Amino acid sequence: MAEKEKEQMLGLTVKKEDDFSEWYNQVVLKAQLADFGPIKGFMVIRPNAFQLWEKIQNIFNEVIQEKKVKNAYFPLLIPKSFFEKEASHVEGFAPELAWIENKEEGEEKVAIRPTSETIMYDSYAKWIRSWRDLPLRINQWCNVLRWEVKQTKLFLRTREFLWQEGHCVYETEKECLDEALMFLNEYKNLMENYLAIPVITGEKTEKERFPGAKQTFTLEALMPDGKALQMGTSHNLGQNFSKTFKISFLGKDKKEHLAWQNSWGFSTRLLGAIIMVHGDNKGIVVPPKIAREKIVIVPILFEASKEKVLMKAKELNEKLKKFNSFIDEREEYSAGFKFNEWELKGIPLRLELGPKDLEKNQCILVKRNSGEKKAIKLNDVEKEIEKALNEIHKEMFLKAEKFLKENIVKANSWNEFIKAIEGKKMVECIHCLSPECEEEIKNTTTASSRCIPFNSKEKGKCIKCGKEGKKVLFAKAY
């Protein structure tokens, strides 16, 4: 019993399935991913989490460079008048703007960016003159500030968060739309093949659309508590902003044309998704492809064999440099303590090496996601690690995918819909797409539409109001 109590102090004191919200907080704090800042809604992203973000940045920077997108940086503060140029944009963001106190009389009010469309497009208008200036593709990694009133949650909903926002300008609508979808597809690749989180892609309904966009495309993931999480969005802005910011160019036809624009982004909330989707009662499970340190070597030290074991461990560590391996050779902690600690922090693989293993010229390889232990020959270590990392990614993705599939249900009637939402499911149903009807659904069930999934030709009568409709995905959302 005393042992159990201790375990509870150091590790997680609640189970994921018992108290999801509390479990999430404990994982974040105890695995040292983040900490609360001194002001409500602000968080400190600690190295354990920030290195995941950096890895995601590296991966995505590669992708966009290939797509001829350049990184840049625009100002943090935005003049009041900029927001007011696009009516629905200002309406969408006005409530959560943080205004800066004026330093001098008569100065224009400025706010901290909640998103950078306006400040970037002001520059774009100056830079774009001819069809030869297009396409213009710029991305920025930055922080944004949205003064959420309440309900903040580490990573998932903080007032300040980090993200990337890509803003591109095109000559033709087709190009603009094609690339908006292309970037969405790159997002899907990132989520599924690196973060091991399956997503459903589709278009947002009018009600859920980005303020100022013509179309919004989204990637939706399902969290273990039945809530959907928007992993990223890509917007076809049409000419809404080019009209108001006067982004126009002289075409090949010698006539003045308004440009076509898209924008796309994902944020540090992805880290929250990783924690929720993959984490377990031992802590976070870091997807191997974004783990900086893919393996920890824990030597089992006994007085008699200590030197031999350590020497071999160091030799292994040299050999495994490409996995950013490291040895936990602290002598003041027992092996069991170390096992628990690295499991809490989610290192994908653990290599145990003790005197008994040395005799057999082997070591024990343990997979974090499944706990599976395997004795492997020292000569095969690299090969086996490579193999295990691939397996782990696959297993993590399949597990999440299985959960997603099992938790999407079809609703053919309003009653079925209510039952499914109450049962914490994602619901597929026919809906008329009208904002009013959606509003009513939200008011009665708190569920909102997540997207109109791509490639679904299903049509029929809206389960709520009976009008003609299309297949739409609903869920409670983060």
Place this chain on the structure above:
RNA sequence: GGGGAUGUAGUCUAGCCUGGUCAGGAUUCAAGCUUUGGGAGCUUGAGGCCCCAGUUCAAAUCUGGGCAUCCUCACCA
């Protein structure tokens, strides 16, 4: 913005109702000895009443305000 709960070392907690001994314990942290194949043991030491007012001879305890966290509704990445 609405409703509810909570706030005692890094973490968990006793004390609060009924004001009054140096705020008790566990863990953590530091030093030492001893140990290490799933969170070992002993010794010594360090660290705390969320903040600001008020009531009172006296406040962790009572009152008011602020701040923060959690749950929930509204809003949103």
